[in-house]
Amino acid sequence: MVRWEPGTRDRLQEAALELYDSRGFEETTAADIARAVGLTERTFFRHFADKREVLFDGQEFFQAAFVSGVEKAPSGAAAIEIVTSALESAAAFFPAERRDYSRLRQRIIVANPALQERELLKMAGLARTLAAAIRGRGVPDPQATLAAETGVTVFGVAFLAWLEPGEERPFFAIETAVLDELTALTGGPSAAAPRA
Amino acid sequence: MVRWEPGTRDRLQEAALELYDSRGFEETTAADIARAVGLTERTFFRHFADKREVLFDGQEFFQAAFVSGVEKAPSGAAAIEIVTSALESAAAFFPAERRDYSRLRQRIIVANPALQERELLKMAGLARTLAAAIRGRGVPDPQATLAAETGVTVFGVAFLAWLEPGEERPFFAIETAVLDELTALTGGPSAAAPRA
DNA sequence: CAAGTGATGTCAGTCACTGATGTCAGCGAC
DNA sequence: GTCGCTGACATCAGTGACTGACATCACTTG
Known part of the structure; x- marks a missing residue:
């Protein structure tokens, strides 16, 4: 018999999610969450920097996925292709x-x-990371920054569409469609139906 | 002789800015700011919802400028032209x-x-407002949202460039240049040197 | 001049978060 | 085996952001 149940962090996270949803974020105290899994408030704050952070765990892996996509793009790829690969x-x-x-x-x-606010900060961090990775592929600023910001915008719009009830397309299909709308907006060629 | 000095809000704002800069945001308490202008902490919070908000006053006018730009765009203008007008x-x-x-x-x-975080939230609010205004001009979603987000991105990048030491161009000139970089990125025509 | 009214002060309270310190089961060194 | 360490937790006290309730008082308005 171990002294502490394993997965404390996960249990805190689960309890927080449940309470935030049922009772509301502001109406839930850190002590409430801790108590729900038999711990103290102090322990909650040892696992999460603040009450919000509990909803934003594992962002490193998420960012890493974008970066690995950047690295997977063929050499000599244009900025927009690098972004597509990241997406x-x-x-x-x-x-x-x-x-x-x-x-x-x-x-x-x-x-x-x-x-x-916290979500937006995470997205801004993603954009910065992504821009750095794109610069690493030889794209100079401001193009790298613009490409990264655009990529994050496309991701965000696609994400909301993906959550829409009735939406059945896989995530990347939505991303591609959104990116296509965006290039059309700025007068570029369609990716889905490239110029002849 | 009046009972209260006028411009309380402005004086609080000025004192806050000064203290945040010299001492640091976290190292400045609301009571510090209030005391600096001879008021109490409670009064500070009657003028500003929180310690951060003091730096984000007057955003309504800022947003209104974007919206009025949208309305000023010629009828039948493409989404990208509407955004340019807003910028x-x-x-x-x-x-x-x-x-x-x-x-x-x-x-x-x-x-x-x-x-x-607060700044990003304000920018997200601006994007929402801008998107609504663009939809009001007959542009459907997701184009309206993408156009608005793009506009805010361009604004943000241009703003940072504008602050750069040595930068002498007026704001709109920078915005135009950034927008041009962006359209080039997505394969569109250059605004500075439109196709023949 | 009585009855507001509005900007402020006072006070008490909640809650997010922090630092210091204590506890104790398990684990390896010897 | 037990000694000492460590890691995950508890306990406690403290600071500071904010909030609600209520009092004050110069000035305004009928």
Whole structure:
């Protein structure tokens, strides 16, 4: 018999999600969450930097997926192709099985501005990381930054569409469609139906 | 002789800016700011919802500038032209005289993640407002949202460039150049040198 | 001049978060 | 085996952001 149940962090996370959803984020205290899994408030804060962070765990892997996509792009690829490769790589994070969880998480975040702030900060961090990776592929600024920001925008729009009820396309298909809309907007050629 | 000095809000704002810059945001308490202008902490919170908000006052006017730009675009204008018009309108908010103030404010924000979060939330709000205005001009989603997000991205990149030491171009000139880089990125025609 | 009104002060309270210190089961060194 | 260390946790005290309730008081308005 071990002294502590394993997976403390996961249990805290699960309890937090449940409470944030049922009771509301602001109406849930850190002590509530800790108590729900038989721990103290202090222990909660040993596992998570703050009350919001519990919803944003594992972002490193998420960012890493984008970066690995950048690295997988063929050498000599244009910035937009590098971004597409990153988006494809990131899409692996969102298989159909994950939609219900993503919807729950999204519902919680949308219901609270403080959580939206944190989400936006994470996305901004992703954009910075992505821009650095793109620069690493030889694309200079400001193109690298613009490509990264555009990629994150496309991801965000695609993500919301993916959560939409009735939406059945896989994540990358949505991303591609959104990217296509975007290039059309700025007068570029369609990726789906390239010029003859 | 009046009971209260006028411009309380402005004096609080000025004192906050000064303290955030010299001492640091986290090292400055709300009570410090209030005391600096001879008021109490409670009064500070009657004027500003929280410690961060003091740096983000007057955003309504800023957003309104974007929206008025959208409305000023000629009827039948393409989404990208509407965005350009919005960017032009917003540029009026950043005359050369304002650069030093903007640099100070930017320095404070960059030094603290919590402030960056708030800034990002404001920009996200701007994007939502802008998207709504663009939809009002007959552009459907997802194009309207993408156009708005793109506009905000261009604004952000241009803003940072504008603050750069040695940069002498007026704001709108920078915005145009950035937008041009972006359209080039997605394979579109150059705005500066349109196709023949 | 009585009855507001609005900007402020005062006070008490909650909660997020932090630092210091104590506890104790398991684990390897010897 | 037990000694000493370590890691995950508890306990406690403290700071500071914010909030609600209520009092004050110069000035305004009928």
